Amino acid sequence: MGETIVFTSGKGGVGKTTTIANIGAGLSRLDKKVVMLDTDMGLRNLDVVMGMEDQIQYNLLDLLDNQCRLKQALIRDKRYPNLFMIPAALRCKRIRDYESKLYTLITQLKQEFDYCLIDCPAGIDDGFHFAISAADRAIVVTTPHISAVRDAGRVLYLLESQRLKQVDILINEYNERMVKKHDMLSKSDIEEILGTNCLGTVPLDDKIIVSQNQGIPVVSLRAKSARSFMKIVREIDNPKIIPVDLNAEDPCEKQQHIFLGGKECGYEG
C-alpha cells in the first residue's frame, strides 16, 4: 500500500513543482514506483519541469470524468525506471465536486505505486482543498522569506483539520551564508516558529533553472541542490532515521516531539 504526499505552500512560486519533480525522480532512483499528480489546474507546470509537455494526450480531469483509462493518462518518464505523471487540466470549474472521485483514483493508485505525490496550486482556495483532500501526508514548502513562512503557518493551521498522519516542512532557496550573518531566518528558527519538523533545506541553485530549461530534474545532474534533494528523498523514504538538528537546543526533545506528533494522529509507520 503506497503513501500519498501532498506538496503545498500557501505562497506561490516557492518551489513546490521543483520539489515534487526532484523528489519524484529521486524516489524512483531508489527503485520506488512513483506517480506524480499535477492538481494545479489551469496553470500546469509539472509537465514542463519534467520535459513531458509534448507527451500529453489526456489529463487528470479527463481521467476523473471517465473520458480515458488510467493507462492513457499516465505519462511514463523515459529516463527514470518507475516514474509516472498525470498532468493537470487546463480548465478548473467546480473542482471540489471531484474530491470523491480523486479519492477513488488515489486509492487505486496506492495499490500499484509506492508513492503518489500531489502538486498543489498556490493559495488556500478550492484547488488547495481539492489537492489535500486525499493525502496521507503533507510537505509544506517554504522559503526563509518572512511572507512565505507566514503563509506556511496559515497552511499548517488549515492542515490540522485534515487528520494527516504526518506533516513536515521543507525549506527551499536556503542561503547558508546569509543565515551565518543572521540576515536570514535559519532552519531551526523556522521549525520553532511553525512548530513543525523540517525535512531538509535546498539551496538557491542556478543549476535548477538550467535543468528546467532542458526539462530534466536537477537530481540527474551534479549540483549542490541535487545532493540536498537526495538527502531529503532518503529522509522521506526511511522514516526510522529521525532528523537530528545539531543546532537545536535539545535534539532528544525534538525527536520525542516528532514521535508523539505521529502517534497522536495514529501513525503506524
Place this chain on the structure above:
Amino acid sequence: MKGRKQDDSRLIAKERLKLMVDSEPLECSETTMSRMKQEIADIISRYYEIAPDNYEIKVVLKQNKKRA
C-alpha cells in the same frame, strides 16, 4: 561574526512571525474601537496633564489560533 547584534534582521523577522503565526487579528468594529480609545484617553488624562496631540493610542487585538 561575534555576538549577535540587537538589530539582526533575522531576530526581528522571528519576533514578527511568532506574533503572526500564533495569532490573528480580532475583528473589532470602528465604534467599539473609538470608544475604547476614548476610555483609554480618559485614563491617561487622569495621570498626566498632556494634550491629546502629544500622545498616540494604538490598540492591536490578537486572538490565539490555538494550534495543537
